[in-house]
Amino acid sequence: MPRRILIVDDDILVLDALRELLVADDYEVLTAARGQEALDILQREHVDLVILDLIMPKMTGLDVCKQVRTWKDEKSRVKIIMLSAKSEPGKQAIREEAEYDLYLTKPIDPLKLKELIHSTLGDLPQ
Amino acid sequence: MHTPELLNTLLDSATHTAIVVTDLDGTILEFNRGAAKVFGYTADEAKGKSLTKLTYSEDDRNSHFFEYVVEQVKSVGWTEERLLRLHKSGHLFPAISTATPLNDSNGKIRGILEITQDMPNLSSLEKELRNSKNFLENILESSIDAIITTDHKGYITYVNRAFRELVGLRSSQIVGKHISIFYKEGIDRARQIMSKLREFGHIRDYEFDMKIGDRIIPIRTSDTLLYDDCGEIVGTMGIFQDITTRKRLLEELSATQAQLIQAVKMRALGDLVAGVAHEINNPLMASDIILHLLEEKLENNPEMKKKVLLIKECNRRIQDIVNKLREFSRKAEVEFTDMDVNDAVRSVIAITRQQLLNQGIELKLALGSGLPKVLGDKNQIEQVLMNLISNAWDAMEGKHEKELTIRTYLRQDERQVKIGIRDTGIGMTEDQIEQIFNPFFTTKDSGKGVGLGLSICYRIIEAHQGKIEVTSTLGTGTEFLVSLPVYREKEKEKADGHELGGENAA
Numbered sequence: 001m002p003r004r005i006l007i008v009d010d011d012i013l014v015l016d017a018l019r020e021l022l023v024a025d026d027y028e029v030l031t032a033a034r035g036q037e038a039l040d041i042l043q044r045e046h047v048d049l050v051i052l053d054l055i056m057p058k059m060t061g062l063d064v065c066k067q068v069r070t071w072k073d074e075k076s077r078v079k080i081i082m083l084s085a086k087s088e089p090g091k092q093a094i095r096e097e098a099e100y101d102l103y104l105t106k107p108i109d110p111l112k113l114k115e116l117i118h119s120t121l122g123d124l125p126q
Numbered sequence: 127m128h129t130p131e132l133l134n135t136l137l138d139s140a141t142h143t144a145i146v147v148t149d150l151d152g153t154i155l156e157f158n159r160g161a162a163k164v165f166g167y168t169a170d171e172a173k174g175k176s177l178t179k180l181t182y183s184e185d186d187r188n189s190h191f192f193e194y195v196v197e198q199v200k201s202v203g204w205t206e207e208r209l210l211r212l213h214k215s216g217h218l219f220p221a222i223s224t225a226t227p228l229n230d231s232n233g234k235i236r237g238i239l240e241i242t243q244d245m246p247n248l249s250s251l252e253k254e255l256r257n258s259k260n261f262l263e264n265i266l267e268s269s270i271d272a273i274i275t276t277d278h279k280g281y282i283t284y285v286n287r288a289f290r291e292l293v294g295l296r297s298s299q300i301v302g303k304h305i306s307i308f309y310k311e312g313i314d315r316a317r318q319i320m321s322k323l324r325e326f327g328h329i330r331d332y333e334f335d336m337k338i339g340d341r342i343i344p345i346r347t348s349d350t351l352l353y354d355d356c357g358e359i360v361g362t363m364g365i366f367q368d369i370t371t372r373k374r375l376l377e378e379l380s381a382t383q384a385q386l387i388q389a390v391k392m393r394a395l396g397d398l399v400a401g402v403a404h405e406i407n408n409p410l411m412a413s414d415i416i417l418h419l420l421e422e423k424l425e426n427n428p429e430m431k432k433k434v435l436l437i438k439e440c441n442r443r444i445q446d447i448v449n450k451l452r453e454f455s456r457k458a459e460v461e462f463t464d465m466d467v468n469d470a471v472r473s474v475i476a477i478t479r480q481q482l483l484n485q486g487i488e489l490k491l492a493l494g495s496g497l498p499k500v501l502g503d504k505n506q507i508e509q510v511l512m513n514l515i516s517n518a519w520d521a522m523e524g525k526h527e528k529e530l531t532i533r534t535y536l537r538q539d540e541r542q543v544k545i546g547i548r549d550t551g552i553g554m555t556e557d558q559i560e561q562i563f564n565p566f567f568t569t570k571d572s573g574k575g576v577g578l579g580l581s582i583c584y585r586i587i588e589a590h591q592g593k594i595e596v597t598s599t600l601g602t603g604t605e606f607l608v609s610l611p612v613y614r615e616k617e618k619e620k621a622d623g624h625e626l627g628g629e630n631a632a
Contacts, residue, residue: 085407107407109414
């Protein structure tokens with residue numbers, strides 16, 4: 001069964017490009033353009049990994065990440081990669097609070113991104 | 127008709143005025159009560175004696191002054207004299223006398239009538255005069271502002287205490303000298319001030335550089351012409367105020383203001399650039415991904431793949447620029463870290479290299495190897511270098527040979543790392559060099575700069591406990607030399623108060 005990846009980004013261009021990239025790599029891809037939409041999908045569907053844009057209107061990527069980590073079931077342990085055009089916030093506290101797995105800065109080399117997605121998923125049982 | 131009694135009564139009623147009648151030889155015939163009071167003799171003592179013997183000073187007696195009086199009376203009809211007269215007690219006193227002729231019934235002159243008043247008020251007038259002179263001098267002497275007067279040719283006639291203190295000289299060393307010795311521009315400035323004075327009668331709040339030995343002091347002066355009773359110009363008076371402190375405060379104020387303006391500007395620019403960078407990065411990444419996918423599809427079409435790779439290269443360039451902009455604009459927080467000046471130079475060169483090339487400027491780098499780190503804010507140091515490079519390139523506009531040399535080296539003895547930025551531009555005059563770090567001073571055409579850049583550079587380097595110096599030759603070029611103290615671990619400890627990175631060795 002292919003791995004399921006949810007891409008969350010308010011920029012449709014980024015969303016489409018990432019989908020193309022990951023579909024070509026045989027992932028099953030879901031997309032959301034808003035934080036709340038992402039939370040709904042995560043509640044409803046099984047997802048192995050979320051690629052989460054940091055800056056989005058209303059609910060930011062950090063908000064989504066924090067929310068997910070408060071859930072009481074195994075859905076709260078979904079792998080999360082933050083992907084942002086802003087460099088990583090320097091404060092250690094933010095990282096600890098949000099508990100994301102990886103922080104990547106846009107633009108990132110597609111090959112490198114695929115590699116990192118692969119390794120982040122790597123320790124999950126097939 | 128007159129009676130002798132009436133005459134005597136009249137004469138004696140003038141108790142403070144001496145009325146004396148003599149014959150033409152000066153023998154006293156009448157001597158009223160006033161005369162007794164003025165000269166000290168009784169009428170009996172005086173009558174029949176010589177007027178000159180009793181009441182003239184020795185000098186006047188020897189010069190036969192009475193004969194002169196008689197001559198005057200005979201020829202002109204009267205005379206008035208101010209003389210020192212002799213009192214019976216032997217002391218001389220100032221007096222004013224009027225002499226008129228006494229004629230007989232035939233109109234022939236028989237004697238002299240002399241009316242004399244002493245001038246008792248004279249000494250008190252003198253005292254008053256002296257008091258008022260002291261009073262005025264006191265005012266002049268107590269003035270905080272330096273006061274100087276000259277004659278109409280500019281030779282100094284008086285200086286007050288404040289002036290003497292200002293120049294550190296005694297009155298005797300100043301009075302009689304020409305005012306122009308205190309003007310930096312000498313006689314030219316003196317003429318300029320005098321012609322203004324002649325035109326307007328006075329000058330208010332005129333600023334000039336005062337020369338005192340080797341020192342130059344900024345002075346604000348107000349001057350007026352001095353006139354005599356007839357309205358002739360007899361000299362000038364100037365009030366000098368040392369405005370060194372005021373000027374320095376003003377400069378500091380403008381510098382602070384400049385820094386504030388720059389800080390606000392940089393903050394706004396930072397926000398703008400961060401926003402733009404963010405906006406560019408999204409489509410850039412999308413484009414990267416699509417190119418990547420295209421590239422994979424074109425394994426068998428090397429011609430097309432080459433073109434895709436070219437577009438990818440374009441994307442890398444865009445990304446580089448965005449990154450540099452972002453790094454450069456991150457000014458909000460000043461962060462001192464141990465930094466490599468060569469890194470800063472390379473960062474700035476990465477941004478400017480292409481533009482320098484476009485301007486036909488040849489870039490020469492002579493970066494020292496193994497330089498120790500310095501403690502500084504990389505962004506700020508880059509800002510300084512950026513500014514110096516941009517100035518260098520402005521200075522070389524229109525020159526045939528454009529060469530920008532950036533060198534870095536260590537001065538072990540000073541424990542300083544130096545960054546030199548030299549251009550082959552138009553250079554600067556001594557005057558310009560003197561002012562180059564002043565806020566709002568600029569040698570550029572209006573619209574090309576407001577004159578803030580270097581003053582901000584100066585402040586930044588100052589905050590780094592460093593130095594920024596300039597050497598320049600007119601027509602040949604200019605070099606700015608930035609010195610930054612070598613980083614020591616202890617300083618870092620002080621600066622951020624926690625553990626040390628272990629990599630300051632170089």
